[in-house]
Amino acid sequence: RAMIDALTEQIQGEDPAERLLAARDRVLLLVGWFGAFRQSELVSLQVEEITAHGEQELSLLIPKSKTDQAGDGHEKWLTSQKDINYCPLFAIESWQRMSKVSSGPLLRPVGRWGHVGDKPLRPQAITDAIRRVTSLAGYESDIYSGHSLRRGFCVQAALNGATLDEIMAQTHHRDISTVMRYIE
Numbered sequence: 001r002a003m004i005d006a007l008t009e010q011i012q013g014e015d016p017a018e019r020l021l022a023a024r025d026r027v028l029l030l031v032g033w034f035g036a037f038r039q040s041e042l043v044s045l046q047v048e049e050i051t052a053h054g055e056q057e058l059s060l061l062i063p064k065s066k067t068d069q070a071g072d073g074h075e076k077w078l079t080s081q082k083d084i085n086y087c088p089l090f091a092i093e094s095w096q097r098m099s100k101v102s103s104g105p106l107l108r109p110v111g112r113w114g115h116v117g118d119k120p121l122r123p124q125a126i127t128d129a130i131r132r133v134t135s136l137a138g139y140e141s142d143i144y145s146g147h148s149l150r151r152g153f154c155v156q157a158a159l160n161g162a163t164l165d166e167i168m169a170q171t172h173h174r175d176i177s178t179v180m181r182y183i184e
Contacts, residue, residue, distance in 0.1 A: 001086065003029060006137040008085055011094075017114035023095045024110055025129045030088035032126070032149035035060065035076045036171040039123040039146035045106040050092070056080045058089055062172075074172055154182040 007029070010022035032042050041062050049061035059075040081087040096102065099110075105120035126146035135141040150171065157167045164179055173179050 002137040002139070003133045004086055007133060010136075017110065017112055020098055020114050020116065021110045023091075023098050024107060025133055027088070027091045027095045028107055028121075028126060028129050029133065029149065030086065030091045031060075031078065032146075033153050034078050034088045036150050036153035036167075037076070038150060039126040042126055042146075042149075043105075043107055043121045043123050047096070047101060047103050047106050050106070056089075058092070076170065076172075151182045154179055158183040 004026060007022040007026045010018050011026065013019060013022075028042065031037065031045070035042075044062070045060060049063070051059045051061075053059060056079055058078045060078065062074055062076060078088045080089045084090040092106070095106075099108070099116045101108065101116065104118065107121045108119065109117040109121060109125070111117070123146065126149075127144075130144050130146060130148060131141035134144050154167055154171065157170070164176055167173075167179055167183075168176070171179065
């Protein structure tokens with residue numbers, strides 16, 4: 001929440017480039033965390049593969065992943081949150097409106113002058129963004145990486161009382177021992 005709060009301040013700021021970067025990073029953090037995405041999955045999200053199901057849910061198609069090399073694909077679902085500041089659906093909508101991204105890669109580089117690139121982010125850019133935002137929020141940034149979103153989801157879900165089956169349904173882990181190591 002502190003990281004999202006720090007980004008919300010930047011989104012409301014004066015600098016257009018900072019506003020765009022903060023809006024993109026809010027999507028990256030909220031979608032990455034609520035969806036328990038791997039970095040490679042997050043950077044491969046395509047606007048065309050996002051489907052609204054009413055006003056309360058989205059599904060995001062992951063055509064290929066680490067545990068799905070054949071490319072059978074699977075969907076991850078996100079639901080709206082009561083507080084729009086922490087809502088991944090609102091974050092996506094806001095980013096698309098601000099950036100004018102209507103097709104292709106959802107998450108893209110933002111240049112220092114506010115230019116939004118055409119190509120997807122690199123997986124390393126997820127870690128870079130997380131470290132930038134943790135620092136902005138006043139936390140030690142070196143201990144976080146792109147994997148922190150996925151692991152953080154597992155830990156918080158377990159703390160909230162989710163079963164291992166429920167956690168694995170969102171993360172698409174195949175090995176229960178991996179999830180157990182995450183929530184140790």
